[in-house]
């Protein structure tokens with residue numbers, strides 16, 4: 683294969699995307715260079731727009747246009763005020779729960795788990811969660827972290843951090859397959875996990 687720096691660079695970047703290796707990255711790049719006007723041009727613009735205009739909120743963790751200012755009691759663009767907040771690890775978990783229509787309320791995206799990729803407690807949006815629960819008068823915090831060791835450790839840590847705040851804390855039902863990540867669950871499993879969520883206030887001492 684003839685070496686062209688620009689092409690090599692693009693292959694290198696694309697092969698870092700989830701589910702893609704160097705072989706599929708090469709196929710994608712070939713498709714792109716053969717369709718510069720139809721694909722490369724609009725894609726370059728879309729990427730630049732996302733880079734410029736989309737942010738992850740430093741309070742609640744959701745993706746939002748940078749033009750929208752976040753504050754504790756006005757963090758997410760919702761039609762009405764909610765009294766429930768669902769805590770998840772990643773944005774993909776939020777998307778799965780949203781598309782299954784199981785939950786109506788606010789989301790709080792931690793940005794990972796306590797021990798994943800060396801993340802420490804301070805890297806996750808836990809302090810801002812505590813603030814939101816207080817300021818938004820949240821009546822129920824649903825811990826929807828994965829059924830992995832890291833997910834459960836994180837849930838336990840959050841439960842402990844909220845212990846002095848008057849709010850109900852629940853956790854998704856144990857029916858979650860062990861090691862199950864929220865984003866990979868089907869709607870039925872997610873539905874039962876939400877419906878049969880357990881109340882942690884009554885189970886703790």
Ligand SMILES: [Zn+2]
Nearest residue numbers: 739742752757
């Ligand atoms: Zn926010």
